[in-house]
Amino acid sequence: MSGGVSILGVRHHGPGSARAVRRELERLRPDAILIEGPPEADALIPLAPGLEPPVALLAHVPGAPSRAAFWPFAVFSPEWQAILYGTAAGIPVRFCDLPAAHTLAGDAESPAGDQDESFPGDEAARSLMRVDPIGALAAAAGYDDPERWWEDVVEHRGGDTPFEVIAEAMAAVREGHVPDEREARREAYMRKTLRAALKQGYGRIAVICGAWHVPALSGPLPSAAADNAVLRGLPKVKAELTWVPWTYGRLASWSGYGAGITSPGWYHHLFEAPDRPVERWLAQAAGVLRDEGLAVSSAHVIESVRLAHGLATLRGRPLAGLGEVTEAARAVLCEGDDLAVELIQRRMVVGDRLGHVSDGTPMVPLQRDLREQQRRLKLKPEALDREIDLDLRKPLDLDRSHLLHRLGLLGVEWGTPGQARGKGTFRETWTLRWRPEHDLALIEHAALGTTVASAAAQRARDLAEEPSAALADLTSLVERCLLADLTGALPAVLAALSAKAALDTDVTSLMAALPAMVRAHRYGDVRGTPAEGLAVIVRSMLERICVGLPVAVTSLDDEAAANLLKHVDAVHSAVALLSDAPEAGGGDKGAGTGGGTGAGSDAGNGPGGDAGNGAGGHGAGPRGRWLGTLRGISDRQDLHGLIEGRLTRILLDSGELDDAGDRMSRAMSRGQAPARAAAWVEGFLAGGGLLLVHDPRLLGLVDGWLTGLSGEQFTDVLPLLRRTFGSFAAPERRAIGERLRAADRGEEAGEQAVDERRAAPAVATVLSILGKAGTREGTTGR
Structure with a gap:
């Protein structure tokens, strides 16, 4: 203390420091308080009493939101307690660190994440990782763990350690230290702010800063001219600041936050429960385990408390710390189960707390619209994963789905889609988890629109206009627009898609794009948001695929054939979802929307199910056109064995072939190389092994071919055969084996008589x- 100025050196996010600062301010009764932080946020300080920590100050550069910085606060942060004290007492509270306008302009190449550590105080500044003041003091005291030393000296003593002692200790650690450029500028600006407050007539000033900076703000100080010289010529940008919610997960040091702590949930408990913290903590841990169905009694809690205190006594600690209570919980409450300990760690030690900002907080219109929709749709942001199931037949769930898909287009991945439970396209499953950076993404896209819907629609138009957008990207964008109910953006996206598809000559890219287009067409029917013109584009793309596929299957090696078959299966499954009403004449009856998967099974379209679509009798519908193309290709003699076998299976499952046995016989004749025959079998059986179970002739052909191979030939084709048969389900393999054993015994392998x-x-x-x-x-x- 000198000249009416009190320098209170703290450890950021320390409950003991927070209580000590509050008591010292009540004793000093200053007429001004200076806090380490960006001075542009001074106007936001009056909003603090209406916020629910953890919260953070967010600074960003308009037009370049990737350049941003966060200054987090928890309820146990000394700076937060100083703010609450000053606002309640009517005392001016100001921030005194280097302005964000200079901080964000310092390194144009720095990504957003690099700025996260700029506050608070970074125990020894980011650039001074070689200097760890807490570690140095802990080592001098004979501790091998800096966290444990700080807990014993400050946190577990209720913050009774005098600030003069902390200042003296930091002066000893900093002896001979020369600040780097960034640290020198920060401390020069702190001194400049302090001089300005004194010049304005404040007689009792309290400065709350990181303990590392105390020696730089007390004792013999550089002259004002020297500090101004250090600050002269600093780069500067326009910075905007606001409050945003924060989470304890992001406050933890493992998240990459430079001034983070390993156990924010534990520190919150120490601050909120100074009376009997160990007993209360272990009782809460027992409650967490009971919620998960584990049997934990009051006797467990009593014994775990005794063990924690006993460990603290043996180790000479004034109070059982996190290490002792964790060991006690593992041994007694969890009975040695590490999974149960991990549950306590996740729920309590780190915590799932998410802060909240008031409606009066400065927000862009996009943030306000999202907040209103969250209230209307009853979707509360939470820090932990929460799974929700949506039934799109219900208006509320449909609106929730639209919102989550729109946010996804804006880069706000609040919801992650999962595998829906049950059957039907009217179900969706989402996993929700709110992250602080989502607010930054909303600010980034604020110029696109004032509502989530309008911003997402404009974002879709912008993506469609990008010259580098591939055909598959545009088809995926159409699907996302339909899922998000952005019918206003669809005309522009469809126009870009149509132009791109007309110029694309690569058949494989068309095949890769078609399934998404078909799904988009299907979702339009399910969700009641039809897309005019979509069916025309789908049929046009399919027509071009049918024209180009015969050329694309020529002269393929093994890898190229396997890649092409993936596209063939995907297109075949997509075509099964299309309405197959012929435009003029023809059959194509019975093609429903229950089509197969990548295996091309076409459920519901078995032999005889395509009335009017026999060989050569295809109508003008998509399915008839597609199957006609496959039939024409399958008769060629220059096909890769894998492709010929797969096309034969697809046509057989679709009821288009009645000579599959003859084709298999030719493919496995002695005139064919064993490797090509094995590839043919792999392609043919990729649809599943039940065909061999129910068709004795095909099974006999495969069996005869295998038993006729020489030992060397069998060794060559074994990897392909093992891969093929290994993909069958265990019951299928067992049924095939039983059929072969029955045939070896000369037993009847036909169907059993029906009772x-x-x-x-x-x-x-x-x-x-x-x-x-x-x-x-x-x-x-x-």
């Missing part, structure tokens, strides 16, 4: 499901 009496109840149920209850004709014959 009509036992089958009647099952048949009646099936007929009822099909809407043909009471029909008896052909009950067992079909």
Whole structure:
């Protein structure tokens, strides 16, 4: 203390320091308080009493939001307690660190994440990682853990350590230290702010700063001219600041925050429960374990408290710390189960607390619109993962889905889509988790619109206009627009897609893009947001695929053939979802939307299911055109074995072939190389092994071919065969083996006789499901 100025050196985010600062301010009763932080945020200080920490000051450069910095505060941060004291007492509170306008202009190449550590006080400044003041003092005291030393000296003594002692200790650690350029500028600006406050007539000034900076603000100080020389010529940008919610997870040091702590949840507990903290902590831990269904009694809590205090006594600590209570919880409450200990660590030691800012906080319109929608849709931001299931047939759930998809377009990944439970395209599953950087993303896109819907629509238009956008990117964008119900953006996106598709001559890129387009068309039907012109583009792309595919399958090696087959399967599954009404004549009946997966099984479209679509009888519908193309390609003699086998299987499952056995016989004849025959089998059986179970002839062909190979040939084709048969389900492999064993024994491998009496109840149920209850004709014959 000198000249009415009190320098209170603290450890940022320390409960003991927070209590000590509050008591010292009540004793000093200063007429001005200076706090380490960006001075542009002075106007935001009056909002602090209405905020719920953890919160952070967010500074960003308009037009370049990737250049941003955060200054986090928790309820146990000494700076936060000083702000609350000053605002409650009517005392002027100001920030005194280097302005954000200079901090954000310091390194144009610095990514946003590099600025996260600029506050508070970075125990020895980021650039001085070689100097750890807490570590140096801990080592001098004989401690091997700086955290444990600080807890014993400050936190567990209720903040009774005098600030003069901390200042003396830091002076000893800093002896001979020469600040680097960044630290010198920060401390010069702190002294400049302090001189300005004294010049304005404040007689009792309290300065709350990182303990490392205390020697630079007390004792013999450089002249004002010297400090001005250090600050002269600093680069400067325009910076805007506001309050944003923060989380304890982001306050933890493992998140990369330079001034972070390893256990924010534990420190919050120490601050909120100074009376019997160990007993209260272990009782809460027992409650967490009980919530998960673990049997934890009051006797467990009593014994764990005894063990924690006993460990502290053995180790000479004034109070059991986090290490002792964790060991006690592991041994007694968790009974040695590390998973249970991890649960306590995640829920309590780090914590899931998410802060909240008031409605009066400066926000861009996009943030306010999102806040209103969160209230309307009853979606509360939370720091931990929360899974929700949406039924798109319900208006509320449909609106929630639209919001999450729109935010995804804006880069606000609040929700991550998952695998929906149950069947049907009207279900969605999301995992929600709010992160502080989402506010920065909203600010970044604030110029796109005042609402989430308008901003997302404009973002979609901008993405569609990018010259580098690939065809697959545009088709995916169409799908995302439909999922987000951005019908206003669809015309521009569809126009860009149509132009790109007309110029794209690569068949594989068209095939890669088509499935997303088909899904988009399908989602338009499910969600009630049809996209005019989408069907025309889909049919145009499919037509070009059908024209170009015969050329694309020529002269392929093994890798190229395998890659092309992935596209063929994807297109085949997508075509099954299209309405197949022919434009003029033709059949193509029975093609529904229950089409197969990548295996190309076309459920519901078995042999005989394509009325009017026999070989050569295809109508003008998409499915007929596609199958006709595959049929024409399958008759060629220059195909790769993998492709020929796969096309044969697709056509067989679609009811387009009645000579699959003959084709297999030719493919496995002695005139074919074993490697090509094995590739043919791999492609043919990629649709599953049940075909071999139910078709004895095909099974016999494969068996005869394998047993006819020489030992050397069998060794060559074994890897392909093992990969093929290894993909079958265990029951399929077992059924194939039983069929072969029965054939070796000369037993009848055909279908067993049907017991009509036992089958009647099952048949009646099936007929009822099909809407043909009471029909008896052909009950067992079909």
